[in-house]
Amino acid sequence: MKLIRTEDAVGQVLCHDITQIIKGEKKGPVFKKGHIIQEEDIPVLLSVGKDNIYIWEKEEGILHENEAAEILCKMCISDHMTRSGVSEGKIEIRADCDGLLKINRAALKVVNGFGQMMIATVHGDFPVQKGDKLAGTRIIPLVIEEEKMRQVEKLIGEKPIxxxxxxxxxxAGVVTTGNEVFYGRIEDTFTPVIEEKLKEYGGEVCAHDVLNDDHTKITESILKMIDDGADMVLCTGGMSVDPDDKTPLAIKNTGARIVSYGAPVLPGAMFLLAYYEKDGRKVPIMGLPGCVMYSKRTIFDLILPRAMADDEVTADELASLGEGGLCLSCMVCTFPNCGFGKGV
Structure with missing residues (x-):
């Protein structure tokens, strides 16, 4: 790479894209890397503020920004993703299907803390749809030492970011609990909410029991649904500390491993998450507080997509939801394109 006066650059090869910005009209490359500069290009280059310009002179051990962007892209991309071509030293990665995005945050931090290179992503542990943009990569300077790129590759290993x-x-099996519903005193308005949320991720209700506040019956129902092939069991109601609320006890009595009873999320503090493990299966069991029925977004919206993608949630991850765990109940809900659940 060599710096020369733009007016002396006729016949030389551009070593990077030249961006033109016209407010309200366009932002993009007016000349692309590799373009051979012509006499008529000089006024255009001067009009975009390029009194001096870099031309390409290949040096051993030095990578152009486009070559380096390819290496960064390779560190990121994996199955079910597509990538753009390289433009102005940048490559974009998009989802090729609906799914849950997972990010190796430690590796991402290594890259972004290494200097002269960057990878920007959307937030991990959230659902994305086919075509959604997931990440963008580039180096900061126009050129970089190849050895530096190889060093960071070695640090993060072969697993994609x-x-x-x-x-x-x-x-999903749904166990509706509560004397008030069982005896017909009120209508079950909880199950339809769950059905709609399952549909967002291609799921469905495969079994539904309505039971009174008898923890023995609730336990038996959960176990039968699992034996009959339910991938998860969702228990509605009975999650508070009232004496008639027996759902937490019923879940515990299944022998499931309780991850947490309670979460630092509002709405959803009385949420319970457990995993029932048997014969190689790991079935999530959730105790859903009443807020899931009447609030637009709750703890259930943060955990359900992970359960639908077979992504186990740990107690530490639940504890980390406190920062960002307060839903602001906006007049117009834009979730997941908001801060709810995005503390880390």
Whole structure:
């Protein structure tokens, strides 16, 4: 790479894209890398503020921004993703199907802390749709030492930074609890909400029991649904500390491993998450507080997509939801394109 006066650059080869910005009209390359500069190009280059310009002179061990962007892209991309071509040293990665985006945050931080290179992503552990933009990569200077790129490759290893886990279409058993519903005192308005949320990720209700506040019956119902092939069991109601609320006890009595009873999320503090493990299966069991029925977005919206993608949630991850765990109940809901659940 060599710096020369633009007016002396006729016949030389551009070593980077030249961007033109016209407010309200366009932003993009007016000349692309590799373009051989012509006499008539000089006024255009001067009009975009290029009194001096870099021309390409290949040096051993030095990578152009486009070559480096390819290396960064390779560090990120994995199955179920597509990539753009390289433009102005940048490559974009998009989802090739609906799914849950997972990010190796430690590796991403290594790259972005290494200097002279960057990868920007959308937030991990959230659902994305086919065609959604996931990440963009580029180096900061026009050229970079090849050895530096190889060093960061070695540090992060062979596992891609991004992973997209498709939604295979899960079947959920629903156990509706509460004397008020069982005896017909009120209508069950909870189950229709769950059905709609499952549909967002290609899921469906495969079994539904309505039971009174008898923890023994609730336990038996959960276990039968699992034995009959339910991929998860969702228990509605009975999650508070009232004496008639027996759902947490019923879930515990299944022998499931309780991850957490309670979460630092509003709405959804009385949420319970457990995993029932048997014969190689790991079935999520959730106790859903009443807010899931009447609030637009709750803790359930943060955990359900992960369950639908077979992505296990840990107690530490639940604890980390406190920062960003307050839904602001906006007049117009834009979730997941908002800060809810995005503390890390």
């Amino acid at each position: 991004l992973q997209l886990k498709p939604f295979p279409g899960k079947k």
